[in-house]
Amino acid sequence: MTTPPFTPPPVARHGVGTRLRRVAMAVALVFLAIAVARARERMLAEQKRLGERAQDNAATAARSLDAVALQAHILLESVTSLVDPSAAPERNDDVLQSVFRRVPTRFSNLYLVDTLGSNIGAGLLPAGGRGAINLWKRQYFQSALRSGAFTVGMPVKSMTIAGAPWVLPFILPMKDARSGRTIALAGASVVLDSLDAVRATRRLPTGSVLTVLDSTGDVVIRTLDADQWIGRQFPNYPARSGRVEPLGSDTIVPSDIDRIDRLFGTERMRVANWQVYVGIPVTEVFGPSRRQFTQDLLLGLIIAVGIVGIGYWLTERFVAPIASLTLDARAISDGDMTRRSLIATSDEVGTLAGAFNQMADAIVERNAQLADSQEQLRQVQKLEALGAFAGGIAHDFNNYLSSIMGHGELALEQLEANDPARLEVASVLTSAQRAADLTKQILIFSRRQVVTPAHLDVNATLRTMQRLLVRLLGESITLRSELAASLGSVYMDQGQLEQVLVNLAVNARDAMHHGGRLTIRTSRRVLPNGPFVCIEVEDSGSGIAAELQPRIFEPFFTTKDRAHGTGLGLSIAYSIVGNAGGTIAVDPACTTGARFIILLPEGEPVVAPALTGALDVPQGNAERILLVDDDPGVSLVAERLLRRGGYLVESASDASRALQQLEQASFDLLITDVVMPGMTGPQLAREAVSRHGAMRVLFISGYPDDDLLAYEIATSQAEFLPKPFSRDSLLRKVREMLDVRDG
Template structure:
């Protein structure tokens, strides 16, 4: 195919022409250009054939190998790639599933352990509160005497023998230790103050953060001692964390492979119930499980707060344990992959032997045809795919033989393609004279195609001008295409429409040597100008909407402050205050201003509409009284509502604003009075209504019509009807 067709990137489609205005004249006038093109085509194809013979392509080592070797290698490689990809994908899926299951497991375990600790702490706090409320304890803190001390000693020792978790009990008052059990234990400081959150009260006990006391992790249960409403002091019960059976119970609860950590929310101390450990490297306060390294081992963990305590509980599982099933999966997939590759190699070798032998025969026949012996045929008699391939090859050889005899007729095909193109095409020589013009360009220029041949391009396309002719010369000199050049053609008569054209020019050249001419496509784009004007209008309205939305947003923030402070002032004023009405007027003005901002936001498409199911008859009826106050005495308002009107889903405020605006505009258009009608009805839109009215879908609708007897709008006003 000549290079000027390849340069244009066109798809050649053969169509049957219905005939031109004067076919005999057209054929006679195009004979010269057709013969010229034929000579170019023959010369180009002969030079291309000679170059292929002089410069054969040397394939790589792999391409030089016979098919009987490449086919088994290709199939084996394909099987390996498929199996590897599927195995990798499967591994990732299993790994992702295992990680997700592990995250769910540690999250559930953290919640369960946290809940268990919460229940246990509630019991300890309750017992401490009961003990602090004992009359002996209260009497002792009121008056320390030998008798009261003996009584409180009996009370505090009552259950200490059967509760090994209790390290000590003490009574504090006014920052001083008044009593300790065992006696003489004054090693610790005053009790931790009650938490400041609202869940604690002066009559309830609380627990302190974990602390280390003589290599033992302990915590305090503190209960206030009060008499009536007078605080007397605190009962402090120091307990060690449960070990042994408690630790085994937690491990059974969280499952194998998991680790249990308990620590203070401030990170000061963490333990695994067997000893102190380092706190998690990341903040354990998270809404979902996280992964982080601990001692160079990635952990999957979840953290939950123990309610009413300053403690956090964390459950950890090493990531390698979580993804162990995924590794087992990849081991099994690897064995299956090796078996599949081995079977693929064996099957591919047998298949290649059955394919390559017939292919060799077909290849030798093809080489004979390439040497010019169009009588060569493939001798493959099998009835499988290769047999059908040989039959197809023989049919193709017969067609090639017939095509060789009809080669001279191919130029007529190009004439049909060029003449049938829907856009204008011209082939110019180096002197910028027409060699070939199709009917589309001839119709665009208003002259028959035959009249173009041999004439200068400036005679039929004056819009090119001297500047455009210089561009065409540059196409020849620099061998570079010029794409989408905008051209304007003045009207031939007064009052005509200026036509806009778009042209693309490219050099027509053989591989070697200078260009022999210029190919040119020309299309009319006058209609596009109207579409661009519409786009500019839409962009202008969008910019106005954005400006209005920004102003409304900022103004609405100021109104929020005014409304809020006005409501606060109104709440502080007594009902009989003389300023009540003034403040109410401020609030009313702010609400009216807020309505204006909603209109601006609706115009800018930033307002969040609040559609509700509503009755248009009721909405319009409620507005009727206000609308009549807006009208003059010489204007009559008539309403006609359909009693069977369907309900609609819309924003009531927006609809009310639309109705008020329409009525006010109608009032302003009737300077001498008139009538305004508001009607509602059920309608059904057909298929032909949508394309002409904002692409409305066919079906049932509710109609709201506002009409008036005013003077109407001219076309200039209608062009700006939707502008703000």
């Protein structure tokens, strides 16, 4: 069935076709002009590039020849330290042959001659024997003898290599250590055809040539007609500078010797002061760019004609439909997202209209996705705000717990052993400790816990997390623990280990929508790089598709919907485990649910500290302590605990008062809260050190709301005692810091 032609709405059509044809003609002319300009620009740019390449070829050849000369110089200096001109030639033969076998293959011979040019040692001898070689008449020999310096000679025909190829000689005089006169000369040679510069030139287009001229204009190296030109004067060399034609980047196009125009690059050698020319025939260099110029012109002309033809064709078939489509596009751009094109023809315009409608649908979908992304961002911001709020609550709550626990311990000390009130006070302390554990778990979720690495008992950590994990998983999921009987310790922060396990438990819970089982196992594994503590977290949920497993630890990658995941849990776990020197991976062999395997380096088993009584707590020796805390309850109980412990204590409720007291007296230790109004604890400590020099500082807080301090605590550069603290932990920490100072 033939699709009926599109009938456009009644729009003004008079003159549209004529205007479109005129526009097509104008566009064709403009395009043709641009094509001509562009083709010429491309040709000139290509010719300039080729000119620069020719110069690069010459520079590369010159540096390559300099490198060979430098290698020869170094080699001959080594040879002069090994041979003995006064020894028998056969002995020098042995030495030179031994060296020759070890030198790069580019060198074709090593030899030693006396000051009369007679051979007294060689790596290779000619078929006629030693007497067949005498360098007395060689120009480079005489030059080296006169100058007493390393010399690069004019190439000569080899007398030791079959076929007598051209070789480039190098010679270095040996001088007597006392008199300084030349007693012998060590030489080496390289076959010209083996030089990298010669090989590179032979790989250039046919007709390319490498020419090297010495300072007098004699040809030293020429890759074309070498037998005819090496050692001869280059034609018209003195007048050359007046005849060359500059082109590109220091390149020239001369016609010399064989009357072939070549694009030349030139560079001067540093070692021998020779001029290097590398030339490529102009027909080979510029031919492609000129042919490309012609092709570009033809293509531009064809396209221009095509533009005119298309303009006439569009006038008859597409003007009205496109005008209608334009109106639809304007309506959508004005905000009418319900507008769609009504064009239903089977030709290209119909296809374009269908694509236009798909684009409009895609815009609507993208807008919906953008709204979802913005909602997800708001959720992340809410979580961040909630974390900050939780940290603040934990800080205040830890202050209250510090006061409760401190006063409880003080009350317990004053009660007789058989006093019935001891049981009630002990119960208060137990409840306070449980509340402290709950606060610590809040900090885990807010990711504001203090990072203090220590040797941890993994099994003990898992047992303390039992209640938290059960509440996280809910009633429909069973938690099962299979803990190994004996494990070594792992060195990491306990809060970070708990955060890793919490993140894995939350992921497992979200994968078991209708309930299931979460199993946590511990074991010891011995791998080639040492023993490890292994923690396996396995769930009976929906599992992870094999194609997704390589990406699960990427930040923000998640398989959950936008309302239930940010894609940060596993990436955070991966970072924490990696920082502890371990690895975390999903087990691909697990086909029911998912199994994560954590390997952490094993240390010595954690030994439980021995129980100590009140008398075992280290006492002070009347050291002076300045205590700074804005919470009166914490300040009062800490001051009383420290005074009972044998210390002289002064208190300050803020940093400004503390600085005034530091001006009036000296203190052995500064104990300061971290989070305080105005100047914080870390700021106070830095100001005190800058004013009064180095001093011991102990930070106390529910969490250190200071990035620099958190880093210093993690790297053991700052001392920290978390709230709530007990009498024993406070006095032991203070005594430890003061003893370190005294030692």
